[in-house]
């Protein structure tokens with residue numbers, strides 16, 4: 001399996017790198033939500049979150065790069081997100097790390113919000129998820 005992020009990791013496609021080790025590679029998104037928007041990807045080709053085996057080590061890098069984005073860019077905070085299959089345009093797991101600032105104009109981000117019709121409906125969703133978790 002190969003994709004554009006595998007090509008970036010292999011050095012075949014240029015990128016502005018911010019991080020690289022044996023677990024993860026981070027580089028600037030070419031179409032940033034805000035300047036400094038980083039994509040952090042596992043070095044190993046992994047398509048979705050469910051496919052990721054070494055979850056802890058990868059998310060330690062997510063945590064460290066997020067802190068660096070905030071500190072290095074003097075951002076008030078960040079938005080950290082991942083599209084999983086739906087809206088995932090590159091089939092190589094990637095975490096978006098976007099610097100955020102107060103009054104930066106980003107409202108609600110990508111999605112509209114809905115409401116539960118009742119506490120019973122909310123409980124039915126919670127119980128289906130608890131059941132799947134065992």
Ligand code: AMP
Pocket residue numbers: 004013015028029030031032039082083087088089090094
């Ligand atoms: P998603 O839509 O969540 O799958 O995010 C994919 C992201 O990859 C988008 O934000 C694109 O702007 C970004 N992207 C696509 N090709 C490249 C590339 N060659 N270098 C850096 N970022 C890229």
